[in-house]
Amino acid sequence: MIYKISGRERQLIFAAAGVIAAYILVSFVLRPALTESRKLDQEIQLKKRMIQNDLFLLNQKEDIEAESRRLSKYEGRGASSEEEATSFLKRIEEISKKSSVFLADIKPYTSKKIGYYTEYRVEIEIEGSIDQVITFCYNLQGSEELLRTVKCRIIPKEGSPSLVRGYLTVTKVST
Numbered sequence: 001m002i003y004k005i006s007g008r009e010r011q012l013i014f015a016a017a018g019v020i021a022a023y024i025l026v027s028f029v030l031r032p033a034l035t036e037s038r039k040l041d042q043e044i045q046l047k048k049r050m051i052q053n054d055l056f057l058l059n060q061k062e063d064i065e066a067e068s069r070r071l072s073k074y075e076g077r078g079a080s081s082e083e084e085a086t087s088f089l090k091r092i093e094e095i096s097k098k099s100s101v102f103l104a105d106i107k108p109y110t111s112k113k114i115g116y117y118t119e120y121r122v123e124i125e126i127e128g129s130i131d132q133v134i135t136f137c138y139n140l141q142g143s144e145e146l147l148r149t150v151k152c153r154i155i156p157k158e159g160s161p162s163l164v165r166g167y168l169t170v171t172k173v174s175t
Contacts, residue, residue, distance in 0.1 A: 081118065084111070084118070084172075085108060088122065088172045089108060091143065091145055091147065092106070092122065092140070095136060095139045098139060099133075100132050101127065101128035102126060103126055104127050104165070107122065107123040108120075108122045109123070117173050117174060117175050118173070119171055119173055120171065120172040120173075121171050122170050123168070123170075124170060125165065125166070126165070126168065127164070127165050128163065128164070128166075130154070130164050133154060137168070140170060147172050148172075149170055150169045151168065152166065152167075152168050153166065153167045154167075
């Protein structure tokens with residue numbers, strides 16, 4: 001039995017076949033291709049960010065190496081703890097002479113090992129005019145030996161209004 005198909009039914013069959021073909025094309029070809037394309041775009045963006053981070057770190061590495069070279073002069077030169085302490089006290093005396101202050105008392109403490117470095121601490125008592133004491137503190141802070149004033153107390157000297165007495169705690173860090 002042969003069925004006769006009218007022109008309108010033929011158009012509907014072709015339209016239905018076209019819709020089915022389009023659905024198959026979208027479902028099995030285009031959607032996976034678009035999904036893969038998005039996945040590759042995300043991977044590309046991730047790789048770009050990783051490269052930017054790597055470049056940033058590479059620039060930082062150069063800065064860190066430059067800073068390390070600049071600070072290498074502070075590294076210990078194989079001197080013993082006693083030699084470092086002696087050098088520390090000698091440097092304080094040099095700065096006091098340069099600043100024209102009188103060192104009334106020096107009380108060194110034992111060195112303290114903290115991690116990768118050693119901290120040397122000393123308490124000093126100085127006398128001089130306020131300008132001389134301020135110059136001394138400034139020269140101490142600006143020295144290249146990593147000397148730092150941790151505590152500072154300045155009081156006027158009894159009987160002499162132009163002179164002051166300073167009590168300072170100074171530290172030095174050495175590797």
